[in-house]
Amino acid sequence: MEKRRHIAFAGVSVAMVLLTAACGSSKDNSAGSANVQPAGGSQTVGAGASASAGAGAAAGTGGGYEAGGDTGAGAGGEAERTGPAKQLAVKEDAKLGKFVTDSKGWTLYRFDEDTPKPAKSNCNDDCATKWPAVPADDAAATTGIESGKLGSVTRADGTKQLTLAGWPVYRFAGDNKPGDTKGQGVGGTWNALAPDGKPAGKTAAADDSLQLMVNNNAELGKIIVDGKGMTVYRFNKDSAWPMKTGCLGACLDTWKPVKAVDTTKVAGLDAAKVTSFKRPDGTKQAAFDCWLLYTFTGDKKPGDINGQGVKGTWFAVTDKGKKAGQ
Incomplete structure (x- = not known):
């Protein structure tokens, strides 16, 4: 095992040297990445599972910006960040105020280029890979969220997505652990969900923003x-x-x-x-x-x-x- 660790380290060192030599400049620290599947139970939600989706980042069809990249499995692994939201929770942050999470603490988001009346998702294909749709089944309100505001919308692929006050609900593949809010403000069109379905806060802390x-x-x-x-x-x-x-x-x-x-x-x-x-x-x-x-x-x-x-x-x-x- 010790020998294998030395070999792996040597391989990484060689790659770093090659990049540095090519550019003539040192590289900043980088982080690894892992694939994150769209949210869903026994059925995959969102078109991100299709072959056309790929693994890159893309915009929602209305032109909003979105991103993926470092999508580490986070605390508890990938299983904790997929599937139905179950019992929703309301968290509070000094920057964002109150915002909604799923039962595992993963932040839930809305997309400004969706519509609430009638409810419609405009995040498909590559977008849905990086912003997995939250399945509509098994969701329950909590204190601070009116149960009547929970609903569902049928996506382009026929699956049902959870809505809050008419707004389709998503997770962000760029959040690495429960409580992360890295999707806040991405492209000026993605925001954490407030308990009433409105965007939480105005901007994320600069240190939490994708660059x-x-x-x-x-x-x-x-x-x-x-x-x-x-x-x-x-x-x-x-x-x-x-x-x-x-x-x-x-x-x-x-x-x-x-x-x-x-x-x-x-x-x-x-x-x-x-x-x-x-x-x-x-x-x-x-x-x-x-x-x-x-x-x-x-x-x-x-x-x-x-x-x-x-x-x-x-x-x-x-x-x-x-x-x-x-």
């Missing part, structure tokens, strides 16, 4: 966005090997370097490819697959891709690190 994730853009496909859902770009005049910036001076008035990120707060991307670069001014900039990342001041809201193709040198970045649209 890089993937959005399924209708025009460009899967592209990287920051924690606020803003598109990130790469610059042809930068260099990946070795890492070097070509955006200096006045360039920085328009293209803002993405700050180095915590690789445990990356979703839908290979965290091993997330690195950082020390800029000439001493600040650290995030990079993916050795390419420096920027946001564009011409993008005014999440989902904008106004920087795509600017001067033939700026491009959104795919979930594989390539230039989008090429």
Whole structure:
């Protein structure tokens, strides 16, 4: 057993050295990931189980941003975060106020691009893989939640999903343990559920927010966005090997370097490819697959891709690190 541990460690060390050599920059700490199945009992809920769903992160069909990534099994393993919600509970947080969890303590969420009247889920396919629908069966209200507000909606795949005040209810695959609220505020469209079905709080604590994730853009496909859902770009005049910036001076008035990120707060991307670069001014900039990342001041809201193709040198970045649209 001791020998096997030494061999495994040596393999990881070699991979780290190769990445560092390729980029010419050290990599931040990264976290492993595990697959998380959609919530359900004997029947899988949500289209995330289909072959078309894949394992990447995507947006709900209305354009909201969503993410996966580090989906560790969490406390008690995967079984505790799947299946019916059973007896709901109301928790209270200094930042979010009161919010709803299932019987195991996993935070429950709502999607702003769903509708409550009539109840309808707009989170399907890849979205449903990262935001598993909570089955409608065996759910019960608790003190602080009106039982009459609990209901169900038939999803596109024919399964029944729990609703609260008409809003379809989800878990987030990015939550690693009961009590996590990492899905709060993702893409500006996902929020923990308050007991009355409204969004809990306004924003999650900054430390609990995802910092890089993937959005399924209708025009460009899967592209990287920051924690606020803003598109990130790469610059042809930068260099990946070795890492070097070509955006200096006045360039920085328009293209803002993405700050180095915590690789445990990356979703839908290979965290091993997330690195950082020390800029000439001493600040650290995030990079993916050795390419420096920027946001564009011409993008005014999440989902904008106004920087795509600017001067033939700026491009959104795919979930594989390539230039989008090429």
